[in-house]
Amino acid sequence: MTVTASLGNEVVDRLNEILDEPGAVLTSRSSRFNRARVPAPFPVHRWEEFLPDVVVLPRTTEQVSRIVKLANELKVPIVPRAGGTGLADGAVPMRGGILVDVKRMDQVKEIDLVNNTVTVGPGINMQTLNRHLRPHGVIYPDDPASYACALVGGRIGTSGLSLLGARYGHTRDLVISFEMVLPTGEVIEVGDGGGRKVRKSSTGYQLKHLFMGHQGTLGIVTEATLELVPRAETEFAAFFLFEDYDTAYRTFSKLAKSGLATLAGVMLFDPEKVDYLRRDDEAYIVQPAWVKAVCAVSLLGTRVEVEPARDVVMKLGRSLGGRYIGDEIASGDWAARHDRYANPLHGRDKNGKVIPMSWHCEDAAIPYSEVPEVLRKWHAIARRYCEQYEIFDDWGAFAYTNAAHKPWGDILLEIDMGLWEDRMDEYSWQAFVSLKKEIAQVAIDHGGSMSSCHGATRAGDAELVPTEMGASWEVMKAIKRALDPHNIMNPGKQSLDEAYSDGHRS
Amino acid sequence: MSDKQVTQAAARSEATTTTDPEPTPSTSGDDTTPGRAPDDHGPRGSNGDDRAVDLAMPHLGQIEQAFVERWHENATGCFSSGHKFCREVCPVTQVTRNENHTPTAFHANVIGLEKGHLSVEDVADDYVHCTQCGGCEVRCPNTLMVGDFYRARTETVKVVRAMRAMLVDKGLDREKWKVWNRLTDELKNEPVLGVEGEQPNGQAQVRDWAAGLDIPIGGDTIMFVDCEAAYYRTSVPRATAQILRKAGVEFGLMNEQWCCGGPAAEMGYVEQSMRFARHNVDDWRRSGVKRIIAIEPHDYVHFTEDYPAYFGDEFDFEVVQIIDLVAELIRDGRLELVKPIERVATYHDPCRLNKRKGIHEAPREILRAIPGLEFRDVDRVTQWSYCSGGGGGLPIEKPEITAEISRRRLEKASELDVDLLVSACVWSERPLTAAGDEAGIEVRDIIELVAESAGIEVGGRTRA
């Protein structure tokens, strides 16, 4: 196991030699402090524990490879960071070391309109990329709520969820292949089989999946070839209102199983979510008091597909008594979804006072059948913590269709909580970690996965990775050990240190 | 699709925020200067309640303490969100791709200072990397979505300015800014023609641009000509003056026009800025001025935000932005555009008009009124991430970043197959013109174009 060395001048000198550009190797305090935090609740009181020793801003694969080789030689931890928007602390260094910030690798290298691919560096943002693509009538449709701030490298690092996944697929479906620097510095190309632009192959092992969502524990992505889809000609969004959760929940399933190919996603707000939005989100459309749950759906595609499909959606949405909210409101609200995550700025304390709060989001994948019970348990846990500690607020739950192209079966169930970060101390941080653990355990108990898209890298989740993985945990450790013999790649994450302690779980 | 969603979200929320687009008076101004009490809009915690966080920070000096107290709440709003919607919109970060230069880092550093992790020295260089374009503020969901409800706006520009003021107070100000502001103090105008050797741009030359135009001094309305226009791109004030005259708008010039003081405030030289403001206001008073026509967006921001903050109720002048005025003159038929301008043009939304002041319709109205002009527009929301790099003192300290920002702006224009980029901010026009020379696209000021179309022989020059 790596022992963190406080890096000396020699390392900095050698990094400077590799990077060979003024301002590409950063050691200043502000450079390090600003690459330790993430949007999720952060133990501010322990900020100093999560600092990298040095930050590098490479531009080429070769530089990244040489940096990783150096880290290997010196057995220094190395952590890749893209947008730093990850909600599971994946890009937060646990043991110092070298932080590889890939934002300068943001080139659009090739737009291939014949094979419908675009090849980019991992530091590019999706919205920026789509602005480049607009003149060509195509888009790269990976569309998380962090569309405007997450970067391609981090999307691969987390294997993220796109809000349009039901229609176009998620990150893992949309990234065709990519170039990786392995933990020992070798550069490989992973995809389906060998070809960079091949979407389906039976040659060899399916390595793309292995290197998708590893949270920087198996190497650093330095280039990616992505899917291009035709820009949708039209879109349609509808919101249906319900007097109770159960009817909304059943309607969700009807919509998800509609068989409409243009279905981009279905979404469900539970009563706690509706309450929260009513209370604290002024941009939320005011709705009558009887509304207790909302089911939303969106379609994307050509006119000839979407227009008839719209009638099907309207019929299904109303079939159990849901009331349609109106065209204008529906498209406006769907459109605002990206920015609606702004709410964490404010929550309430027990007395209803407005306080600035940080957003915590649990993102489990749960079989559809288990959702009501999981939600019941989650809210009970949340209530208990809200009562016991001053810093929590229950912001309700969303549910999204989880699988690509077949939006039924399991769903992404997300409970959002507010955390009064300004009040954070070790006592409340530990409470937060145990809250997370309880929530994650419920997901596992019900045959789900504790993380659909953010990753199980945070304290509270990380301890449960071996539990969720079961017997395959041994395989995971063997892979980690084989590829990263010195445990230098993002060490301390997902309980993977266990791979180096006799190969056994303690 | 998704671009549209963002636009819709923005446009939609804008409808709810236009009622109060400007910060409330209590939060404007660089009120972190020593000797001025930080304004008090409730202690920490939005409700100013008994649960305020303890901010006793023995490790901080008095100046830092005042700074942290003033900005704690604003910084906490960002720190606890940290979602970084502000990153890709930031023109400086787009170029440097360095997280130190992101708007969110400017807020996190406040928390870092507060907790004793960072010192002012540690962050000094970071805060140079900002053009004060305001893009991050309009893009911040905390402004967009909850701003109206809670009367909150993520204030990044003011934090940057306050930090720079602190650098000046602590003697940590940057070398080139120091020289620039010293020369400005001596000349009473900015050394826009160069900081080396004899300055051909002092008070003796402040009205040279108006040669042959016979503009009176003083009167009810004056036209305020900022330094870049007065000495460098003199075609802009000449075009403006002649348009106004042609449309029958009466106006004069100041007795003794000093720099507005805005750039000094942007670079942190608050005392100097206030001194210059005082001079100008006194000059206006002496000649009975009631109305000021700001021909340049930076001045307009300064007159409508900083002057009122400096002088409170005493500041009762009406401030008019030239673009609004000219659009009105054309609309009312007082200014006829007759001469066709057979060019293919796009418009550069100057940051201070679009992102800071919400002025984006009037310039488009003007361009559409010019006969012969084929106008290929890029919407104002997309342009939140565009900039020339010419503001906030950036070209003085980091000219290479300014040049790259402008180069990228011209690259965007090239994609539209235009031969003309029209701006409405004289400070943007110098770097844009340099980049335009490379890209083969001419850069003009919108007022120059209007004058030409009105059949006016403008005169003056567009470059040194």
Ligand SMILES: Cc1cc2nc3c(=O)[nH]c(=O)nc-3n(C[C@H](O)[C@H](O)[C@H](O)COP(=O)(O)OP(=O)(O)OC[C@H]3O[C@@H](n4cnc5c(N)ncnc54)[C@H](O)[C@@H]3O)c2cc1C
């Ligand atoms: C407001 C908001 C909304 C969000 N909504 C969604 C959503 O709808 N769907 C969703 O999936 N996520 C969402 N997220 C979470 C986050 O945006 C995603 O996890 C995203 O994929 C992270 O990308 P990033 O570029 O910020 O990566 P980072 O946070 O920088 O990194 C994420 C992980 O990837 C690793 N990594 C980064 N770059 C590389 C690389 N080049 N090679 C290998 N590993 C790398 C890091 O080490 C880390 O473990 C949201 C976040 C916010 C703040």
Ligand code: SF4
């Ligand atoms: S400035 Fe706004 S968008 Fe940027 S991180 Fe802070 S809160 Fe988020």
Ligand code: SF4
């Ligand atoms: S004001 Fe403009 S330049 Fe400054 S941080 Fe914000 S977006 Fe960047």
